[in-house]
Amino acid sequence: MTIAEPVFRRRLFLRRSTALGFSILCVAATLLAVVVLGILLVQVASKGLDRVSWDFINSFPSRKPEDAGIKAALWGTLWIMGITAIFAVPVGLGAAIYLEEYAPRNWLTRVIQVNISNLAGVPSVVYGLLGLAVFVRAMQLERSVLAGALTMALLVLPIIIIAAQEALRAVPNSIREAAYAVGASRSQMVFHQIVPAALPGVLTGVILALSRAIGETAPLITIGALLFVPFTPHGPLDKFTVLPIQIFNWTSRPQEAFQQNAAAGIIVLLAVLLTMNSIAIFLRNRFQANARG
């Protein structure tokens, strides 16, 4: 049985065209995303770049747009992120280690696992309501940095757990067997070999989770972060605001000058985000270099 030459030729042409068409579609899809992002960045930059200066970063908000700055919001963001990490990272990593290395594979573990995956998809406002009820009201933390950070910690916890679990799962089983074979107990196996080997992945997950938290506005508005804060927090029980709220506040003003401030604030926020992501990549590469030689 053979294929008739003309039929084959015709089909070949068709196949080539289909392949070409598909790759054009793919390129178009990629370009769409990149171009939209590019336009956004150019617009923000053209509007706000003039406003970004040391004074802008180092001034408190003001009714006069040319005097207004983001000092309070920037410090608030740093405080929130720091305390969020202090709570979320140990708990998240601990939960991941338990689920991957200790938990028996039974229905209870599966239920927990499914729940964590679902929690990662819960809208952030819901976390805000939870934070309002538990931290602000029940624990009487008021509208403090601590209340905000704990709410944020709950928000990023599932993300950190899932990322850390994936990193732990990526460590080959042969390493576990190797540790057992030289007489390691389970905890020695986990803490001397598995966690160090998974650390780059864990770190990346942590920083990406925090990058998500840094842009979250809704839960902090829900628990009552302030819109106008003429001071920086001095401790975890002080009131605060954060960058996205400050930006949101400015964009809702009618004056053009505040719109510029908002754009400048976005630039600072993006810069902070980029720095964090670069640190994530740097740490990952460094640890991987150590791991591979």
Place this chain on the structure above:
Amino acid sequence: MIDEQLQNAERLVPVPSVGRPEPRAEVSAPQKAAGIASEHAEAVLEARGLNVFYGHFQALRNVSIEVPGRDITAIIGPSGCGKSTFIRCFNRMNDTIAGFRAEGEVLFQNQSIYERRIDVVEVRRRIGMVFQKPNPFPKSIYENVAFGPRINGYEGRLDEIVERALHRAALWDEVKDKIRQNAFALSGGQQQRLCIARALAIEPEVILMDEPCSALDPVATLKIEDLMRELARDYTIVIVTHNMQQAARVSDWTAVMMMSEDRAGECIEFGATNEIFTNPKDKRTEDYITGRFG
């Protein structure tokens, strides 16, 4: 300078004379088989009527062998006949597999290792293991070897323990200048010898090797085989291999395993290696070693 180092090294390491060890006297194995006492013929490891299950699936049925001390015992057989499952029973490595269950007895120095009061860490401290694929930790060469002694609370200078283990694994000369480098920088054969050094560092009495050469090229394989002959002077070695020539080359004793109708592995013949290869008693053994199947 280097000579000095070598001398020091030799002082630390009493044992190996480098090079291929003399082939063992051909008569020794049959002598032992015939019950003639030899200084180290007593069984160190023993499986008695061992049945292994993974859930409802029976992986091993009624396997009984006695592994003599300071000899090399090979376990051969076609793929899927349970060789690896069997060797992993000797240091309870299967414990980590969900649904694993062992019936019957596994004795180490006449002590059942599956008893409740036996600590699995203790078992693995005394019965080391080398795996099919080289699996160094993603750390330095030094850390790979030092990990076992450190967690097991060995006394003495760790540097010396590491150096001695690397010497015994015939790896020292190749790595002495880069001992702090990552283990993944080594070739596959060197990595496998590093894994052997890692197993030796905790001073076990038995070394289990699960197809240690299957991922290596012929030259590296030969090195490992030489090393095994060298180590068999002080250690009891059990090796799983799918390579019959390897079993014939290195081992004193051979166990032949086969899969039964219901896919459970059985030991169909066990005896001195040259007996098994020259005068097999079981027809299936003969068919297998002459290459008629498997």
